Amino acid sequence: MSTPETTAAKDTPAVRLPAGETWRALYTHFRPHRGRVALGAFFALVGTVTALLQPLAAKRLVEQLGEDESITGVLIGLTALVVLGTAIEALGGYIMARSAESVVLAARRSLIGRLLRLRLPAMERTQPGDLMSRITSDTTLLRAVTTQAIVSAATGLVGLVATLVMLALMDLTLLGVTLGVLVTIGGAVAVIMPQISRATQRSQEAVAQISTRLERAFGAFRTLKASGAEERETKIIAAAAEEAWRQGVHAAKWESVAWSSVGLAVQVSFLAVLGIGGARVASGAIDVATLIAFLLFLFYLFEPVNKLVEAATQYQEGSAAIARIVEAERLETEDLETGEPGAGEPGAGEPGAGADVPGAAAGPVVPAVRDGRDGAERGASVTFENVGFRYREDLPPVHHGVSFEVPGAGMTAFVGPSGAGKTTVFGLIERFYEVTSGRILVDGRDVRDWPVNGLRAAIGYVEQDSPVLAGTLRENLVFAAPGATDEEIAAVLVRARLDTLVERLPEGLDTVVGHRGSQLSGGERQRVAIARALLRKPRLLLMDEATSQLDAVNELALRDVVAEIAREVTVLVVAHRLSTVTLADRIVVMDAGRVRAVGTHAELVAADPLYGELAATQFLAAGG
Numbered sequence: 001m002s003t004p005e006t007t008a009a010k011d012t013p014a015v016r017l018p019a020g021e022t023w024r025a026l027y028t029h030f031r032p033h034r035g036r037v038a039l040g041a042f043f044a045l046v047g048t049v050t051a052l053l054q055p056l057a058a059k060r061l062v063e064q065l066g067e068d069e070s071i072t073g074v075l076i077g078l079t080a081l082v083v084l085g086t087a088i089e090a091l092g093g094y095i096m097a098r099s100a101e102s103v104v105l106a107a108r109r110s111l112i113g114r115l116l117r118l119r120l121p122a123m124e125r126t127q128p129g130d131l132m133s134r135i136t137s138d139t140t141l142l143r144a145v146t147t148q149a150i151v152s153a154a155t156g157l158v159g160l161v162a163t164l165v166m167l168a169l170m171d172l173t174l175l176g177v178t179l180g181v182l183v184t185i186g187g188a189v190a191v192i193m194p195q196i197s198r199a200t201q202r203s204q205e206a207v208a209q210i211s212t213r214l215e216r217a218f219g220a221f222r223t224l225k226a227s228g229a230e231e232r233e234t235k236i237i238a239a240a241a242e243e244a245w246r247q248g249v250h251a252a253k254w255e256s257v258a259w260s261s262v263g264l265a266v267q268v269s270f271l272a273v274l275g276i277g278g279a280r281v282a283s284g285a286i287d288v289a290t291l292i293a294f295l296l297f298l299f300y301l302f303e304p305v306n307k308l309v310e311a312a313t314q315y316q317e318g319s320a321a322i323a324r325i326v327e328a329e330r331l332e333t334e335d336l337e338t339g340e341p342g343a344g345e346p347g348a349g350e351p352g353a354g355a356d357v358p359g360a361a362a363g364p365v366v367p368a369v370r371d372g373r374d375g376a377e378r379g380a381s382v383t384f385e386n387v388g389f390r391y392r393e394d395l396p397p398v399h400h401g402v403s404f405e406v407p408g409a410g411m412t413a414f415v416g417p418s419g420a421g422k423t424t425v426f427g428l429i430e431r432f433y434e435v436t437s438g439r440i441l442v443d444g445r446d447v448r449d450w451p452v453n454g455l456r457a458a459i460g461y462v463e464q465d466s467p468v469l470a471g472t473l474r475e476n477l478v479f480a481a482p483g484a485t486d487e488e489i490a491a492v493l494v495r496a497r498l499d500t501l502v503e504r505l506p507e508g509l510d511t512v513v514g515h516r517g518s519q520l521s522g523g524e525r526q527r528v529a530i531a532r533a534l535l536r537k538p539r540l541l542l543m544d545e546a547t548s549q550l551d552a553v554n555e556l557a558l559r560d561v562v563a564e565i566a567r568e569v570t571v572l573v574v575a576h577r578l579s580t581v582t583l584a585d586r587i588v589v590m591d592a593g594r595v596r597a598v599g600t601h602a603e604l605v606a607a608d609p610l611y612g613e614l615a616a617t618q619f620l621a622a623g624g
């Protein structure tokens with residue numbers, strides 16, 4: 001049996017990208033900001049040059065002092081130079097830092113845009129905490145590599161080449177000696193560089209583990225407490241934190257080796273040049289002045305080599321992060337128009353992107369079907385034609401040729417033993433998953449031919465565990481219908497029997513309901529979920545009935561509401577109560593992924609032994 005630790009570790013395998021892909025991915029993030037980065041680098045350069053001019057101005061000042069000339073002009077010039085130099089350098093630094101933040105913002109926007117559009121199967125294979133840490137933590141590692149590192153690499157390279165040219169002009173043999181030492185030590189550094197990338201990646205994975213674990217613990221906080229699991233979970237999360245520390249230290253160790261190698265390379269070059277250069281002076285191949293000049297220039301190598309090592313180190317850290325970001329970017333998203341695997345993220349998470357997707361204003365995308373009697377919009381019909389489905393290739397089929405027909409109104413109850421595949425019917429109607437065979441029609445149209453946003457806009461879905469989101473009651477109610485008016489909200493509150501609760505609450509609709517609605521009772525949460533679905537004005541209401549939670553009074557009241565809704569809207573209920581099934585116009589009995597009977601309660605009690613048994617033993621509440 002796999003422990004939670006091993007399962008979690010399995011879910012976050014180390015990702016390695018080939019070098020070419022790493023470059024391409026990093027370049028994609030850098031490209032939109034290249035102009036600004038170049039500008040920032042240019043200002044930084046101008047600032048440095050201005051600083052170099054300062055000694056010249058100071059020299060002029062001293063000369064003028066000696067010649068008893070007025071120094072006011074030079075003094076003003078020098079001050080202006082200092083102020084200007086500082087200001088330009090600061091501006092360059094600001095532009096670079098701003099570009100770096102913009103890279104992070106763009107990466108986050110793009111990831112948020114993609115991850116909120118993940119297809120459900122892709123989402124189910126990941127850990128929310130891990131995905132969150134890719135958006136929050138990994139993206140920050142792009143800062144340096146897409147801005148500072150590029151400038152360091154460019155300036156370092158130019159500096160290195162210029163210095164090497166100067167050295168070449170002085171003595172080619174000594175240049176050969178210098179290059180020999182640099183290449184040997186540079187080679188050693190190149191070998192240890194991937195260690196930095198690996199350690200950084202493991203550290204990021206450990207950070208992701210912390211998020212995943214915390215998300216798990218906070219998401220079931222009452223269970224955590226009731227199970228007395230505080231200490232165990234603390235240990236596990238602390239272990240992940242220690243792993244992050246260990247890998248951070250590991251990376252620091254290799255970075256420190258890389259840095260000290262730069263000093264070592266220059267020192268060894270110095271000694272080698274001194275030794276061999278001395279011999280060449282003795283043999284008369286070069287003069288002493290050349291040797292001294294060569295040695296002095298050798299120290300100029302320090303700066304560009306430093307910059308190159310800095311860039312390489314930042315690249316290693318960035319490549320660790322980009323691998324994790326690319327992996328998240330590759331998760332399968334869905335195109336909300338076609339429902340096909342999506343290539344991109346419309347608007348890349350821009351504020352307001354996709355705001356037109358769900359909501360009460362579903363009119364234009366939902367074909368209006370009229371019943372021809374009173375002009376009122378009818379509910380949507382639902383047909384399953386020989387539907388086969390499995391959740392994953394490696395899992396057994398859940399549906400084996402499920403067929404049923406539901407007309408465009410009335411209430412249909414789905415009953416059957418646990419695991420029969422009832423909730424799966426809803427997931428397939430919502431097109432959270434694709435059928436493996438057969439087809440599903442909503443309003444006579446294959447769900448694959450519907451725009452997914454239009455299809456979902458026509459549906460109100462009340463899940464079995466009635467999820468309530470952190471935020472206010474109002475936010476929860478309008479979550480599926482952002483355009484709902486106060487009057488519509490008030491009407492739905494009455495229908496869902498929430499009006500008295502809202503009156504009781506100190507801040508009414510603006511009362512905060514806590515993480516996952518923790519400040520509401522189970523029954524209240526369920527009614528909030530129902531109200532939310534109703535506010536969407538669905539043509540098809542899918543209700544996965546909770547197995548408990550509603551008290552008798554509210555249950556009867558809601559039963560009436562559902563019956564009323566079922567007059568105009570198609571209502572499908574996964575039923576766990578006798579009171580629900582007796583009210584249903586038709587009951588679909590499912591068993592082991594097949595429909596075994598369809599009929600009314602009275603018909604089925606007489607005709608279907610499984611139904612008779614369920615009715616006698618499993619339905620929770622008697623009544624009807």
Ligand SMILES: Nc1ncnc2c1ncn2[C@@H]1O[C@H](COP(=O)(O)OP(=O)(O)OP(=O)(O)O)[C@@H](O)[C@H]1O
Nearest residue numbers: 124391395398416417418419420421422423424425
């Ligand atoms: N997301 C999923 N990934 C993999 N398997 C799943 C998933 N959801 C459900 N299953 C499996 O599919 C089968 C049918 O599940 P489903 O939720 O449709 O059953 P159900 O009839 O609604 O059961 P219950 O009455 O207990 O809610 C079960 O064996 C379940 O373990």
